[in-house]
Amino acid sequence: MPARDINVIALVKGGERYVFLFDDASRAEALRTLGRFAADPDLSFSWHDAAVLGEKVRHSEARVNRIRSVPPADRTA
Numbered sequence: 001m002p003a004r005d006i007n008v009i010a011l012v013k014g015g016e017r018y019v020f021l022f023d024d025a026s027r028a029e030a031l032r033t034l035g036r037f038a039a040d041p042d043l044s045f046s047w048h049d050a051a052v053l054g055e056k057v058r059h060s061e062a063r064v065n066r067i068r069s070v071p072p073a074d075r076t077a
Contacts, residue, residue, distance in 0.1 A: 004023050005023060005024070006021055006022070006023055007021070007022050007023065007057070007060045008020070008021050009053050009056045009057060009060070011045070011049055011053060013044050013045070013049065014044055016043070016044055016045075018037065018045060018049075018053075020033065020034070020053070020057075022057070027057060027058075027060075030057050031054055031057055031058075034049075034050040034053055034054050034057070035050055037049075037050065038050035
């Protein structure tokens with residue numbers, strides 16, 4: 001079974017801790033979850049929190065792709 005990259009984003013807000021784990025296939029679901037949490041009046045998670053973490057979710061894909069595209073270091077030195 002091939003290894004999967006798991007992304008983690010977290011927010012500590014007051015006494016609450018929000019930790020989101022997602023892979024590339026569940027990125028859209030992670031974004032929807034942020035929206036559901038922001039819409040829940042029983043949570044301190046705000047739309048601002050959702051926007052900030054949503055940016056991190058969207059940029060995590062670009063970061064992974066950049067890291068994978070970097071060639072291995074020359075070890076002949």
